[in-house]
Amino acid sequence: MISLLDYGAGNVRSLRNAVQALGFSLTEIERPEDILKAERLIFPGVGAFGAAMERLHRLGYVEPLKEYLAADRPFLGICIGLQTLFEGSDESPGVAGLGLIPGRIGRFETGALSVPHMGWNDVRVERESPLFADYAGEKLYFVHSYRAAPSAENADWRLATTDYGQPFLSAVQRGNVAAVQFHPEKSGAAGLRLLHRFLGDAQEARSCGPFIQTASTRFAKxxxxxxxxxxxxxxxxxxxxxxxxxxxxxxxxxxxxxxxxxxxxxxxxxxxxxxxxxxxxxxxxxxxxxxxxxxxxxxxxxxxxxxxxxxxxxxxxxxxxxxxxxxxxxxxxxxxxxxxxxxxxxxxxxxxxxxxxxxxxxxxxxxxxxxxxxxxxxxxxxxDPRRVYVSSPDATRHQTVATITPGPGGEGYCWFQCTVKGxxxxxxxxxxxxxxxxxxxxxxxxxxxxxxxxxxxxxxxxxxxxxxxxxxxxxxxxxxxxxxxxxxxxxxxxxxxxxxxxxxxxxxxxxxxxxxxxxxxxxxxxxxx
Missing domain, CATH: 3.20.20.70 (Aldolase class I)
Incomplete structure (x- = not known):
């Protein structure tokens, strides 16, 4: 029995559709006791760490979820489903996570890179796991502003890392409990294959390899x-x-x-x-x-x-x-x-x-x-902006640019006026x-x-x-x-x-x-x- 822990955070319809497209059926978690009845549990989510934990507490899911995880039963966390496994997050100071993995989730440092980390990136698989059987280096879809940094404390969980400014954990696993920072249901064929490995008989999946890849991952336009x-x-x-x-x-x-x-x-x-x-x-x-x-x-x-x-x-x-x-x-x-x-x-x-x-x-x-x-x-x-031409920057309070396409009167500057109503x-x-x-x-x-x-x-x-x-x-x-x-x-x-x-x-x-x-x-x- 494959069970989906839908606590109301974001688009889980696509995940349901992906599971069904792979030929599996889902059972919905409707009560706290349903969590312990699951044979395979998927915990998806997008959104803020604090809002996710608040909903889990309000629904009475936290304690049975901790019990399920402690028993090393098949589990796949997605995005927030990975982050909540940690002790806490800088996104929501004072809010405790599930505490299964030591450490806190931190925000990406901006620098020259935009945050959120939004788009397609590679993962560097660092040890054997049926989840990444036959993984051929395809890009997977990420969308997040906070990340788990690899450390000595979480080394036994580290399965895959990705580079965005600096390395972060893009997949974790210990025993039957696994989680990924990317969205397999939004990652095309590569993501669907990974999802299928969790849903099917993992014992039949071939191992991935090579396990230690040192090359940097590359973020795609x-x-x-x-x-x-x-x-x-x-x-x-x-x-x-x-x-x-x-x-x-x-x-x-x-x-x-x-x-x-x-x-x-x-x-x-x-x-x-x-x-x-x-x-x-x-x-x-x-x-x-x-x-x-x-x-x-x-x-x-x-x-x-x-x-x-x-x-x-x-x-x-x-x-x-x-x-x-x-x-x-x-x-x-x-x-x-x-x-x-x-x-x-x-x-x-x-x-x-x-x-x-x-x-x-x-x-x-x-x-x-x-x-x-x-x-x-x-x-x-x-x-939806349009150009407004001016003769000099002093002619308007708005930020102007010196333009290479002068206005109808030969104006050399313009600002970009926002519009509404189409x-x-x-x-x-x-x-x-x-x-x-x-x-x-x-x-x-x-x-x-x-x-x-x-x-x-x-x-x-x-x-x-x-x-x-x-x-x-x-x-x-x-x-x-x-x-x-x-x-x-x-x-x-x-x-x-x-x-x-x-x-x-x-x-x-x-x-x-x-x-x-x-x-x-x-x-x-x-x-x-």
Missing amino acids: RIIACLDVRANDAGDLVVTKGDQYDVREAGEVRNLGKPVELAQRYFEEGADEITFLNITAFRDFPLADQPMLEVLRRTSERVFVPLTIGGGIRAFTDGQGRAYSALDVADEYFRSGADKISIGSDAVETVERYLASGGVKDGTSAIEQIARVYGNQAVVISI GREGRDVDAVELARACEDLGAGEILLNSIDRDGTGAGFDLELIRAVSEAVSIPVIASSGAGCVEHFAEVFAATGVEAALAAGIFHRREVPIQAVKSYLREQGIETRL
Whole structure:
């Protein structure tokens, strides 16, 4: 009997789907006593250490879980499921972990690297384990801001390490108890194979090897496929694409495919992540948006890489007068298959209040609420800026750049104005201050669009991307303007961003994803095969 310890932390639908895709069935842990009945126990989770431990205590799971682990029974922890095995975490001072492994979880040191560690990396297998039978060095998907450092105290647990600035424990095992920091259910075929080794008869699995690998692991740049989803005039959900955000052509909404089928195609073609941007009318009442929730549910059955959903993630009141918080909305989207939540216009309004208060965080914003429960890595800020040209930096209070593309009046400087409502309305907030404020509020990633470059195929706005990526320590996704493989290499080389996103050129098969990755590798830029 394979049992899933679902305590309400993040997207476990994808894990359920992965287990079922491998031909196994799951039993849900519904009561504390169910833990000790399990024959194999999976403990997944994303989010904050303190929130995870609080839920475990509230549900009465801590003591039976400790008893299960002490008996050396088959156990697989994933992400937070690894971190809670330790004595505590710097993420939540004063909160005790399960205490099975000595030591504390610490935060990554930022330095030149972005935190969270978000994306595809290798693991260095350091001793024999059936979990890594036939592991061929494929990259696996990580998303975390805190890590377990290898030490003399945890040496007997160390199974695999990964480099990100410095080595951290990417897998631990002693006896039948194992845990991994990466997400096998989000790591494509390689992750599914590892998951199968735990679920099947481990005694039949061949050993891995070589066991001691000294080479450094290499973090990959991500290529993300973006699907703008909306209802067309006939009421069907379609993937569309705009030019300067105009999605109509000859009076009709551009129809570039069905969202679930297109997402599956990109997964099979090697996309590292899939992003859905919900631009339907349903976003006014997001919990009534059953079509979009169904898109997530069905996609998570077929696609085993991370899924991001944006559009309408905010507090609202429905037609019956019932109020929902942004966290309520995020909960439903996570439970439907999303791994990350993208916040757009609501982030601009949040930052306007934040700046007006002198930088006071009151805990009420969607960014703070979601990050507190699900962790910083679960919150993406989608910024839609446009250029505003000025004759000199003194002409505005906003941060400017000296631009190589002068304005219509020959202006040599510009700042990047944030917009809301699909780019239709500008605000007195620039992209740099928005990104900095959102990082302070708890966001874990920036999706940086450009209204000026959207749909042009002229290349990414390097000046905008450089200005924002240099201002924050969280990962930045470059978006808008890609027209050829060279543009992807250019943005990675010129700005150092962690990921690049495209839509139309992928939808229309003008530039295949594998062509992008092959070209990047030719240029010496690490990607996931």
